[in-house]
Amino acid sequence: MRAWNHNLAPRLAPALACWLLAACVGEPPRPQALPGAAAATLVPSATPALSTPVPTPSPTPAPPVRIAVIGDYGLSSPPEAAVATQVAGLAPDAVVTTGDNNYPAGGADTIDDNIGQYYHRYIGQYQGAYGPGAAENRFFPVLGNHDWQAPGAQPYLDYFALPGNERYYQVDVGPVRVFALDSMPGEPDGTTADSVQGAWLREGLASSGACWNVVVMHHPPYSSGLHGSSEWMQWPFAAWGADMVLAGHDHSYERLAHDGIPYVVNGLGGGALYDLGPPIAESQVQHDGQYGAMLLEADAHTLRFQFVTVDGAVVDDQTLRGGCGG
Template sequence: MKRSSVWILVLAGCPSRPTEPPPDQRVTVVQSAQSVQLAVIGDFGAAGEAEADVAALVHSWTPDFVVTTGDNNYPDGAAETIDANIGQYYHDYIAPYSGSYGAGAKHNRFFPALGNHDWRASDLKPHSDYFALPGNERYYAVSWGPVDVFVVDSDAHEPDGVDAASKQAQWLKAELAAADGPWKLVFMHHPPFSSGDHGSEEALQWPYHEWGATAVIAGHDHHYERLEIDGQLYLVNGLGGYPKRYEIHAPLPGSAVRFNEDWGAMRIYADLQGIRFEFVARSGKVVDSFERKREG
């Protein structure tokens, strides 16, 4: 598939944006960038002290963009809470932004996955009205320099399905095959593997490694975890600010790092030669840091 460079500003600013564009639409930003830094937050949208602290940490990094692992708008995904839960802390990454907390970004740099709390607004209208995202806005792809980001909707309400044979999964398989960057990151809410309270979502245990994913990053369980299972890197990142942190149970085989003592966020730095993942607590403590080098 030939990919063209499309600035998000153009997509977001179109006054006649179609309500249901094709789900294979992708956005490419700064295609010539040789390196990129992104932040990852999950289970964050509760408008409290923990979220404010994590947002301050994220802003201190000045990342190029932010990706979420869902549950952006507690408790019910409502229009009445979305700006206080998201825009209050991240408005300067959102475009177009029409909330009440200051100026938005020149082009969109905030890419949320949907969580079960976001889906409590069953028509997703508060979410779709607030954001201007690629494709059908539930699942989509974004390329930024050496990183290809694939945001998946893992919720059972997803009309295109969530098992490995679903329309959505086949979209991901095709997009991963078409992406030519060295680093392919898949984001979703429900974790395929987790040692936390909710545990593993068997329906989402797709053959990501076979399809070419570098990492699968999820939330839902309110802890941090790094796992490697059947050659695939999995990360759970659900400490973005919801007041309750979850217990960690008996570690799954392949679980290398687990943490639930404080809130925090992930920082990912990538260039053409390697990619580094970190989880940093709101205190600034680096809980986990590791790298992958490009093969060949």
């Protein structure tokens, strides 16, 4: 065992007493140098500066895009005028049609009265007689059987400035990509799933980066209405990536479910009303009593669609969830 050096005690006593005194009065002890040791220099520690984190404001989400959908409307009639007034009140960013834009026979002499009179404010490059058009086109029709009654549907093709070959095309409206098809059996690029038009849609849906893909045509793949289902248009839309299918031709409203996505028949834009028949298996909602329009509201995560009559009755109101959010 190492022996205690008694000679150090007298020299340590003052230091010990000083240390004890400092502890009693609440001051921190100061280290004392031992005899023969070099004096220590105390360097105060730097006190870290306190900072208040500045919160990053959350970006304000963009309002949903609004798309009005009308069908079988082009008749220059009081019902069409009522639906057009309803559409204007919806303040849509775009108007989409499900065909039969120009009764009775798609003629050049009737097209402006049937369309431009009511919807010129949405039509880009508008050359008609009813006022100014849109600086950028916001009116996206599809061809119907009455539009095709004019040779080559030429008045329709001359009247509108649409993308692609104008008979079928795609356009983006906010987070929604609209694929407009020509469902007439006389379409030069075909109307079957393995046709040129079918391949165009399949490839377009596969490569689409849009949050929502909506396919629009005139002839309904499935319908309980007067004309019934159009079997040649029963393409695998859901498997290809569509979120929703819209059609017209039957002058009624019907929502059906097929392959997990909604199919909607919307033909109540102004033409004579048709009675619905017994509902087919996929039918979920039916209405044939009053004219009206659809409103689609879409953001990155939800797609809400309603059908509302001209007198304000809500016939259908559904919301799809997912989009770019899952």
